[in-house]
Amino acid sequence: MISRSRRLTALLCALTLSGAAALTACSSDTAAGGAKITLGFSAWPGWFPWQVAQEKGLFQKNGVNVDLKYFDSYTDSINALSTGAIDGNSQTLGDTVASVSGGAKLSIVLVNDNSTGNDKVIAREGITSVADLKGKKVAVEQGAVDHYLLLLALQQAKLTEKDITLVPMVTDQAAAAFLSGQVDAVAAFAPFTSKALERTNSKAIATSAEFPGAIPDHLVLGEKVTKEHPKEVQAIVNTWFETLAWIKDNKDAAIDIMAKRGGVSVAEYRSYDSGTSIFTKQQNIDAFTPGVTPQHLNFQAGKIADFMVSVGLTAARPQVDNLFDDTFIKAVP
Incomplete structure (x- = not known):
């Protein structure tokens, strides 16, 4: 892909x-x-x-x-x-x-x-909100637009990047790492969101739809x-x-x-x-x-x-x- x-x-x-x-x-x-x-x-x-x-x-x-x-x-x-x-x-x-x-x-x-939803923060089973990312491993491409989305979501949850373990990867590799269980969450964009969501019981906990414009x-x-x-x-x-x-x-x-x-x-x-x-x-x-x-x-x-x-x-x-x-x-x- x-x-x-x-x-x-x-x-x-x-x-x-x-x-x-x-x-x-x-x-x-x-x-x-x-x-x-x-x-x-x-x-x-x-x-x-x-x-x-x-x-x-x-x-x-x-x-x-x-x-x-x-x-x-x-x-x-x-x-x-x-x-x-x-x-x-x-x-x-x-x-x-x-x-x-x-x-x-x-x-x-x-x-x-x-983007009104095709950029997403996707988390494994057991993580139901952005606040639950505290102390967790999150894969994202540093400096990319989904890094920006992640930071916006963390700010909304009254967290900062220091509250998570950021795992820097290019987006396709980040989605693959999440799918294979190497990280707890991933910030990605379509079409790689589809690949990430193949992980059993994973779900989006934040999307670009929540941050209009x-x-x-x-x-x-x-x-x-x-x-x-x-x-x-x-x-x-x-x-x-x-x-x-x-x-x-x-x-x-x-x-x-x-x-x-x-x-x-x-x-x-x-x-x-x-x-x-x-x-x-x-x-x-x-x-x-x-x-x-x-x-x-x-x-x-x-x-x-x-x-x-x-x-x-x-x-x-x-x-x-x-x-x-x-x-x-x-x-x-």
């Missing part, structure tokens, strides 16, 4: 190695003349519609030449964007804020979805790409909504495509529906509008920036004021 690491720290590391200048330089070359825009995506239900767009010829229909690149490792897609090997990527808000902290110039142009997923492009190739970016955003309409009218065929891309059965894929809330155009507009509630991206970005400082991922609070570009959403027909 495929892997979606969803790391907050990967892009910080990559930028340290390659320098932020590589992002704009290489992205400009890739998209030169509007001939081609290379987009990355990886294993997450909210991003699989891109596969539908490709297979049904919807990019071409909207007059844009897209090289859609699938990454088995989400971390690799983050690194590819940071070095300019691709022009855009589907990634979480947390990873994007991390890249901004490292010096990248990026623009979020589209909200794909919010905390885990939004986006289409992120190099800032230079949005400035130099707005026509192509607009066509890609338009294609996203046309794809959602096609999926609505052809749900069975769409699920077949997306389940195959995800390496899961159709039945498993259908089980993810309620845990990933795909955003409409209006929900996008509302999210991009500045505000002080969890539905607003600027609010969530601020919370994530504070989280990064509190856990030592960055010394200075990232500046996210210019991260959100609602130009293309507002121009969708």
